[in-house]
Structure formats: C-alpha cells, structure tokens
Amino acid sequence: MSALRENALHEKFDLPGTDLARAACQFAEEQEGPYLFNHSVRSYLYGRALGEHRGLRPGADYDDELLFLSCVLHDLGLSAQDRGDQRFEVGGADAAARFLRERDVPEERVEVVWDSIALHTSLGIASRKRPEIALLHLGAGADVAGDGLDLLPADLVTEAEDLLPRLDLITSITDAIVEHAKADPRRAPLGTFPSLLVAEFAPEHAQPGWRQVVAAHAASH
Template sequence: MNDELSLPATELVRRTLAHAKRLLPAALFHHSVRTYLYGRLLGEQRGLRPGRDYDDELLFLGCVLHDCGLSAEGDGDQRFELDGADLAVRFLEGEGVASDRAQVVWDAIALHMDREIAERKRPEIALVALGAGFDLGGGPERLPPGYTDRVHRVLPRLHAAAVLHDSIVRQALENPRKAPPFTMQGELVRQATGGSWPTWEHLARSAGWNDYEGYRP
C-alpha cells in the first residue's frame, strides 16, 4: 500500500492482520481493512489525528477484528458483535496486550453496530463504527476525489454487503439466540424468512406480571 493507504507499522498489527485474514472470507477481510482506512480518514475530517487524539494501533485492531464473530472460530451463542469482541480479547491477551487496551477493542467491536452510542465514546471506538458504516452504506461525508477508487483497487469489494448479510443470517438460522427480536440481526432473519415479531403486549403478557389485566388506555 502507498502512504495514503498505509497501516500502522507494528508487529502486533502484522500478526493481527494475518489472524483476521485466516478467520474471514476475503470479502469481510477487505471490508475490515477498509473500515480502518475510512475510519481514520473520517477522523481526520473531524480534526482527529493518530498519535495525538487517539491510539492508531487500537483503532486498527478494533477495525480489523470487528467482524470476526462471523467466523467459524467466533461463532458462539451471542450476537455476532459480542462473540467477536470476546474472541478479539482472547486473541489480544494471548498476544500479551494489556487488559485495559484489550478492553478498548472489546468496546469498539461490541458497539460498532450502534453508531449513536459508539460516537459518544473515545475515538478508537467511535471511528470503528464510522468506518464500518461508511464502507457499507456510504454517507454524507466528502472524501478526497478518487480516494475510494484507490482503496477499492487495493481492497476489492467482492460483494461485501451481500456476504455480510448472508453470514449474519446463516449464523442466526442455525442459532436463533444470535438474532433476538427487534435487533438488526433479528430483522435480517425476519426479512429472509418472512417471519413476524411478537407485539409489545404479547411480550409483556408472557412475563406473567398481569400488567395488561384490567388496563384501559
């Protein structure tokens, strides 16, 4: 990569990059690296500079590991972002990363699906959500002319959004606990299967507290 598309030059970054490449299909691996490039650039547009305003290595770790919960190794009983956050911490602690630094990465991965919350956190967390969201849905931000073309030449898209969708749905169909009602994962499964959600009243009645007995709005 040229300087514009460079990655942090640390041994941990190199090992983590190899780890993510082993775990993920090429489409999701490329998406994860693009998440870093876009997140860093979007941060720069907000006046955030690596080394001054945030730890560039931590941002990279959060970005490149943020979808590893969709891998076979990361597939557990939680929503994929939580499984991925747990897997990332296990990997990083095995690499000797201090627990407080690993916790920042956990937060970045666990919160990347909820941009409004992530943006209230430290830059290493907020920029993961911003970068991932931009890579999948674009946004109002104006990037330098030709920048996305240069990124895509190095990291082709390979149908990233479609692969991500199918990976989420595939896991959830095999284990419904990964797609609770009213979550994004649950909604993707509902759309894929034509299912329906229980109503608020149904959920409240199933609790057994009788909150609707005798209630008149």
C-alpha cells in the same frame, strides 16, 4: 496474505506497522473470507479519514494501533470458528479479546478493542464514545451503508476498492449475519441489528416481537 500484498497495503495506505497490527491482519485474513477481510481494512481507512475530517489526529487524539486492531478484527464473529451463542458483534469482540490476551496485550487496551467491536452497529451510542470506538462505527458504516462516504477523498475510495475489492459485500455480509443468527436464535436478541436482518430476510426465524413479549408476560401474571 502474501508478503508482497501486505507490504503494498502498508506502503500505500500507511497502515500501522507494529508486530501486533501485522499479526492481527494476518489472523483476520486467515479467519475470514476475502470480502469480509477487505471490508475490515477499508473500515479502518474510512474511519481514519472521517476522523481527520473531524480534526482528530492519529497518535495525538486517539491510538491508531487500537483503531486498526478494532477494525481489522471487528467481524471475527462471522467467521466459521464462531460457535458461541452471542450476537456476532459480541462474539467478534470476545474473539478479538482472546487474540490480544494470548499476546499479553494490557487489559485496558483489550477493553477498548472489545467495546469498539461490540458496539460497532449501535447507532447513537458508538459515535458518542471515545474516538477509537466512534471511528470504527463510522468507518464500517461508510463502507456498508455509505454514511459519510461523501466526506472522504474520492481518490481514497477508488484506491481502497482497487486494492481491497468489495466482492459483493452487501449481499455476502447480509447473508452471513442472517445465517449466523439462524443457527442459534440467541444470536439475534430482540432489538439488535441481527434481529432486524432476520426479520427482513428470514422472517420464519424471527424472534417474538415486542407486543408478543409483553403480552406473554401479562398473561403469566
């Protein structure tokens, strides 16, 4: 990211300006395609705004730097660098944790970021966790699926998409998750978000369903 664009984003949206936050922003942009990086920053903006809608104040009710780190690093599992066997949410959480530990971030803070990223697609769970975890889930959901988008200030969405264009986000992120899972079936275990996308968009690569799993178990006993 050019220094000019980075400064424009920080000034326009009052992003956390710590050295760690700026390093994470640069790292994410280096690892991800523009559509994914833009989505990650918009997830922070929307998560923070949805928190304000719920009466949550950054710096008072939650740690704003931790929310930013969680959001900007949350899709590292879809980067070309991920060669592991985990679903992309867990692979991304592991990558973010490595990034933070290499910079001597205290373990209790690393754990919050790990949980936030690992749980960000977990409906009914993430929203009931601590604010940093819940707000990543809500912000990413607003950007991808439109959940809660009507609660955001219209000018925020317009300005965010102007400086951080969507770039065909839905098609691109769906393809990325499916291709990531197709490369190793262990990346889409039964019942996970990746497994749902594989079943819909690449059914020939889908894992055995519940009835097949329990039938196979019953047949072996």
